[in-house]
Amino acid sequence: MDYVDSCQLPTPWAVFTLHAFVSPDTGKEHVALTLGNVADGQPVLARVHSECLTGDALFSQRCDCGAQLETALQVIAKEGRGMLLYLRQEGRGIGLVNKIRAYQLQDQGADTVEANVQLGFPADMRRYDICKPMLAHFGVSELRLMTNNPKKVNALTQAGINVVERLPLQVNRNRYNEGYLQTKAAKLGHWFATHAPVDEQE
Numbered sequence: 001m002d003y004v005d006s007c008q009l010p011t012p013w014a015v016f017t018l019h020a021f022v023s024p025d026t027g028k029e030h031v032a033l034t035l036g037n038v039a040d041g042q043p044v045l046a047r048v049h050s051e052c053l054t055g056d057a058l059f060s061q062r063c064d065c066g067a068q069l070e071t072a073l074q075v076i077a078k079e080g081r082g083m084l085l086y087l088r089q090e091g092r093g094i095g096l097v098n099k100i101r102a103y104q105l106q107d108q109g110a111d112t113v114e115a116n117v118q119l120g121f122p123a124d125m126r127r128y129d130i131c132k133p134m135l136a137h138f139g140v141s142e143l144r145l146m147t148n149n150p151k152k153v154n155a156l157t158q159a160g161i162n163v164v165e166r167l168p169l170q171v172n173r174n175r176y177n178e179g180y181l182q183t184k185a186a187k188l189g190h191w192f193a194t195h196a197p198v199d200e201q202e
């Protein structure tokens with residue numbers, strides 16, 4: 001993973017620093033946002049977020065990605081210190097066009113895992129080993145990670161990253177993503193509080 005350059009990134013919640021990386025293996029461009037001094041040796045409040053163009057940029061309510069991204073940045077801003085790795089592995093690694101094909105199958109009744117399988121992909125193709133060199137660039141080795149995904153915690157741990165604490169990130173449960181979140185819990189093992197309220201707003 002090659003570090004390229006950094007700039008200021010003002011957001012509604014804080015002025016982050018945005019850092020650009022390029023993977024020589026895949027040519028993919030990944031970014032990290034940091035706030036405060038993350039290189040002081042203390043565990044860092046962090047979100048490892050995989051790209052979801054539909055949720056992160058186009059306001060899709062099919063998933064919880066956009067709300068998780070926004071909330072993670074807000075929580076980091078409130079703490080005044082932390083980082084977000086934005087990994088360009090759209091659609092759990094199958095890419096945008098294939099994710100749209102998977103959504104079409106879901107419109108016909110498949111769940112999020114069945115749709116991937118029908119297209120010939122595993123349920124989740126994401127790689128987290130790319131995080132290690134990104135974190136090493138900042139001198140970060142211990143994370144307090146915001147996630148509901150146990151496989152993400154395991155994969156990061158296997159990649160040599162020390163997840164010292166797991167913080168839940170449950171936001172934007174709505175009538176459109178209820179089934180998606182249920183499948184995540186049933187088939188992908190996500191931790192969700194069963195009593196989480198459904199947001200009935202449009």
Ligand SMILES: Nc1nc2c(ncn2[C@@H]2O[C@H](COP(=O)(O)OP(=O)(O)OP(=O)(O)O)[C@@H](O)[C@H]2O)c(=O)[nH]1
Nearest residue numbers: 049050051052063089090091092102112147148149
């Ligand atoms: N293939 C496929 N990918 C999806 C679907 N819905 C969302 N995604 C992708 O799933 C990924 C979501 O990743 P994260 O936000 O890291 O979420 P997570 O791994 O489920 O776990 P959390 O850390 O708890 O959010 C993104 O890459 C989305 O593009 C779907 O129905 N099919």
Ligand SMILES: [Zn+2]
Nearest residue numbers: 052055063065
């Ligand atoms: Zn999404």
